[in-house]
Amino acid sequence: MGEPAVMAKKPRVAVHKFSSCDGCQLAFLNLGEDLLRLSSMVELVHFAEAGPVDPDAEVDIAFVEGSISTAAAIERIRSVRSRSRFLVAMGACATAGGLQALRNLADGAAWVADIYAVPAELDLLASSTALAQHVRVDLELWGCPVSGRRVVAAVRALLFGVSPVEEQDKVCLDCKRSQTVCVMVTRGLPCMGPVTRTGCGALCPRFGRDCYSCYGPAENSNVEALGRRLEGVGLSRTAAGRRFLSINSAAPPFTEAGRRRAQDHE
Amino acid sequence: MENGFLCRDRFQDLLEALRSLGYQCIGPQVRDGAILFVALVAAEELPRGVRDIQAPGSYRLERTAGPRFFGWANGPQALKPLVFAPREVLWRAERAEDATIRFIPELPPPLRLAVIGVRACDLAALDLQDRHFLGPPAEDASYAARRASLFLVAVHCSDPSDSCFCASTGDGPRASTGFDLALTELDDGFIVESGSGRGAQLAASLALDAVTGDMRSEAAAQAEAARARQRRRLPSRDLRAALFARLEHPRWALVAERCLACGNCSSVCPTCFCHAGVETPELDGAASVHARVWDSCFTQSHSYIHGITVRSDTRARYRQWFTHKLGSWHEQYGRSGCVGCGRCISWCPVGIDITEEAAAICTGTGHD
Numbered sequence: 127m128g129e130p131a132v133m134a135k136k137p138r139v140a141v142h143k144f145s146s147c148d149g150c151q152l153a154f155l156n157l158g159e160d161l162l163r164l165s166s167m168v169e170l171v172h173f174a175e176a177g178p179v180d181p182d183a184e185v186d187i188a189f190v191e192g193s194i195s196t197a198a199a200i201e202r203i204r205s206v207r208s209r210s211r212f213l214v215a216m217g218a219c220a221t222a223g224g225l226q227a228l229r230n231l232a233d234g235a236a237w238v239a240d241i242y243a244v245p246a247e248l249d250l251l252a253s254s255t256a257l258a259q260h261v262r263v264d265l266e267l268w269g270c271p272v273s274g275r276r277v278v279a280a281v282r283a284l285l286f287g288v289s290p291v292e293e294q295d296k297v298c299l300d301c302k303r304s305q306t307v308c309v310m311v312t313r314g315l316p317c318m319g320p321v322t323r324t325g326c327g328a329l330c331p332r333f334g335r336d337c338y339s340c341y342g343p344a345e346n347s348n349v350e351a352l353g354r355r356l357e358g359v360g361l362s363r364t365a366a367g368r369r370f371l372s373i374n375s376a377a378p379p380f381t382e383a384g385r386r387r388a389q390d391h392e
Numbered sequence: 393m394e395n396g397f398l399c400r401d402r403f404q405d406l407l408e409a410l411r412s413l414g415y416q417c418i419g420p421q422v423r424d425g426a427i428l429f430v431a432l433v434a435a436e437e438l439p440r441g442v443r444d445i446q447a448p449g450s451y452r453l454e455r456t457a458g459p460r461f462f463g464w465a466n467g468p469q470a471l472k473p474l475v476f477a478p479r480e481v482l483w484r485a486e487r488a489e490d491a492t493i494r495f496i497p498e499l500p501p502p503l504r505l506a507v508i509g510v511r512a513c514d515l516a517a518l519d520l521q522d523r524h525f526l527g528p529p530a531e532d533a534s535y536a537a538r539r540a541s542l543f544l545v546a547v548h549c550s551d552p553s554d555s556c557f558c559a560s561t562g563d564g565p566r567a568s569t570g571f572d573l574a575l576t577e578l579d580d581g582f583i584v585e586s587g588s589g590r591g592a593q594l595a596a597s598l599a600l601d602a603v604t605g606d607m608r609s610e611a612a613a614q615a616e617a618a619r620a621r622q623r624r625r626l627p628s629r630d631l632r633a634a635l636f637a638r639l640e641h642p643r644w645a646l647v648a649e650r651c652l653a654c655g656n657c658s659s660v661c662p663t664c665f666c667h668a669g670v671e672t673p674e675l676d677g678a679a680s681v682h683a684r685v686w687d688s689c690f691t692q693s694h695s696y697i698h699g700i701t702v703r704s705d706t707r708a709r710y711r712q713w714f715t716h717k718l719g720s721w722h723e724q725y726g727r728s729g730c731v732g733c734g735r736c737i738s739w740c741p742v743g744i745d746i747t748e749e750a751a752a753i754c755t756g757t758g759h760d
């Protein structure tokens with residue numbers, strides 16, 4: 127068997143940033159020894175936060191952090207796409223529009239006017255959107271921030287020339303695998319784990335708190351049934367809706383479940 | 393065989409005797425609002441006076457002034473994680489200089505565990521897991537190693553929870569087989585019986601008093617009360633024909649509207665054994681770890697076969713869980729896969745009740 131095509135020479139990797147907090151790039155930087163090993167295996171041609179800057183370089187793999195929030199960003203993501211063989215959307219902003227997508231559901235212009243002295247200097251689109259709404263995305267790594275483990279697994283799979291494994295089951299499965307006691311069943315906390323995708327290893331329930339879905343919707347998520355249950359454990363209808371309208375508010379199943387509730391008056 | 397009566401203040405002797413035989417004791421303790429089976433050193437760590445209040449989707453503990461250590465029904469897990477580990481490394485693979493790949497099998501560390509306080513339903517479930525993992529054509533080496541290391545001290549249930557229905561499945565509340573020792577807890581201590589040669593030997597090493605007639609009648613009354621207290625039941629011990637005649641029953645769609653497809657039911661079920669293989673290569677590609685992790689018929693990947701997801705919606709997944717557990721298990725293992733522990737009812741975040749669904753689906757024609 128020949129080596130996969132991507133291994134032919136040292137693969138070139140870029141890490142790009144759009145509208146985001148840089149936390150996912152930090153997940154990269156926090157890889158420790160793996161980052162050293164990684165940098166000897168690939169050529170990191172663009173990663174502003176780590177040093178190399180060459181945003182227009184042609185690459186084999188582009189990791190892209192951040193959402194599309196300005197007209198200039200639309201042009202730039204298209205340019206990144208055209209120069210990258212494999213494009214990975216990394217983190218909640220890139221996969222779902224991020225926390226800043228809350229403005230999609232509100233009067234964004236009013237918020238800007240409340241905060242900035244000269245709002246006219248901002249060139250904002252009406253909404254903050256996921257990369258996949260603008261360009262073809264080959265892989266989505268969800269999470270706010272992504273886990274370093276997922277980043278390493280994705281790079282490794284691509285170096286082998288195979289598709290990275292999707293992690294899309296519910297957080298509950300990891301919760302039970304780690305033998306964490308369910309905070310919803312024992313304490314009535316409004317846990318989002320039953321509709322949230324795995325990746326974090328059930329981090330919040332392991333520390334006794336309810337998941338707030340920083341990894342976004344799992345596959346086949348029954349948001350309606352969970353919404354009803356959140357009301358059952360004592361949240362008002364509006365508060366139950368707000369549980370869906372947070373970091374991943376623009377992920378379609380959450381937008382709908384949240385809007386239906388949050389916009390009803392109590 | 394009845395061996396004698398162990399005074400409550402001598403319970404530590406049992407733990408010491410097991411330790412002197414090289415066992416690490418595992419026993420019930422209160423952790424994070426539930427009864428968990430964890431390392432047990434001293435009898436004082438047992439959940440004295442603790443009771444569990446269970447209902448669909450709800451589990452709460454309550455402390456009383458009572459003297460009993462085992463006056464509760466169960467927690468989210470008991471024996472399953474000790475024999476069928478949530479994550480078990482099966483082998484490692486290493487790439488040699490000449491690019492050949494070497495596979496190195498892994499076995500769990502050789503720990504001898506004595507588990508104190510297992511229930512009749514746990515033992516019945518263990519027997520089913522044995523049939524799955526140890527039955528022909530091939531014995532699972534990791535399971536076999538963990539299983540062989542167990543010394544089992546059962547406690548007959550005196551306080552089933554509102555979710556329990558082991559009397560209806562025929563698996564409890566009294567443990568009848570599968571234990572080394574079994575205890576009947578009374579206020580002052582424990583009637584000790586042995587169920588194996590090593591159990592009898594261990595019992596003989598303890599300072600036991602004689603069992604009186606009063607103790608025996610109290611034990612019998614307690615067992616009867618535990619049975620009578622259970623209100624849930626399955627319509628029959630064999631629902632295979634009833635279920636497979638009703639695969640298009642409208643109830644499947646109704647339960648799918650409520651079900652989160654979260655897999656909590658199958659994860660807490662002591663008989664569920666489904667798993668997935670997970671490969672974790674080193675970043676440099678020179679080595680890789682292959683592990684078996686708990687999976688569930690409620691996940692998409694569990695029914696994925698090259699290019700097709702067989703069960704893409706919750707209706708199909710719930711129906712799979714249900715018809716396998718209560719239906720096709722009969723063909724595979726000669727009995728239903730449900731031992732009536734009630735865990736799937738209490739630990740389901742939305743409180744879906746297997747007995748209620750069974751009644752709705754299996755009674756009537758299925759066409760109403």
Ligand code: SF4
Pocket residue numbers: 297298299301302306307308309310311317318319320328331336337654656741
């Ligand atoms: S704590 Fe949350 S994530 Fe864990 S099992 Fe319960 S509902 Fe699921």
Ligand code: SF4
Pocket residue numbers: 297322323326327328329330331336337338339340341342
């Ligand atoms: S438990 Fe939920 S909120 Fe917490 S880290 Fe995981 S996905 Fe994010």
Ligand code: SF4
Pocket residue numbers: 657660661662663717729730731732733734735736737746
């Ligand atoms: S199906 Fe439910 S009640 Fe039956 S053994 Fe499994 S968890 Fe217990």
Ligand code: SF4
Pocket residue numbers: 650651652653654655656657658690739740741742743744
């Ligand atoms: S029945 Fe309950 S525990 Fe099981 S998958 Fe459905 S919601 Fe989860």
